[in-house]
Amino acid sequence: MSSLPARVSPVTSALVLIAEDEVEIADILIAYLQRSGIRAQHAIDGQQALAMHHALKPDLLLLDVLMPQLDGWQVLSEIRAKSDTPVIMLTALDQDIDKLMGLRLGADDYVVKPFNPAEVVARVQAVLRRTRATPPATAQMLRVGQFQIDLDSHEASIYRDGQQHPLDLTLTEFKLLACLMRAPKRVFSRADLLVNCLPEGDTLERTVDSHISKLRKKLEVLGIQGVPVSVWGVGYRFGGDA
Structure with missing residues (x-):
């Protein structure tokens, strides 16, 4: 992996939940997000991702498709039944049908593995800027x-x-x-x-x-x-x- 990128303008105070069973990948994403001024937490499987999403109410979820306990599609479906939290799917399945499934279930974007972590940060910032441009008046x-x-x-x-x-x-x-x-x-x-x-x-x-x-x-x-x-x-x- 290349060295960490120079600091870019962050989306202030955002919290990103990373649902990823590969700890090394999660650690790299956390480092890059924090370098860009974005806080991050890590869930190791789908069940923990749902629990942490409920507890932390993150501003965005980076969600791996292939995870133990519950896969990414199941997690996304559960979250969309209760929340409009922005979700970016992380998938090694570079097939159109998988991308379409994610978008149909309510994903905001997707990134195909192997990915450049700097690109993931850019995608996160873009989705956050778009979804937080008009925050609900009741968000307190x-x-x-x-x-x-x-x-x-x-x-x-x-x-x-x-x-x-x-x-x-x-x-x-x-x-x-x-x-x-x-x-x-x-x-x-x-x-x-x-x-x-x-x-x-x-x-x-x-x-x-x-x-x-x-x-x-x-x-x-x-x-x-x-x-x-x-x-x-x-x-x-x-x-x-x-």
């Missing part, structure tokens, strides 16, 4: 590192060790976490958090400390340490993998 998802928040359903979760772990948060804890995740590098003062996240009528800044402490304890149960981060004399920032 925040992702920072292993944290994910759905602002529409008020659900927060952590994705680690191949599994999604829901967070049982109070409304105030949810608002605090969402506020910090919107700008994970920013340090928020207690006054900022008090105004933006706590119920009307709460005027004591030390109340913020109490809610942050309770949020931390819930995250520590799941092995997440030091989130949110205290900034002495100022307030809090998200921290973690931000």
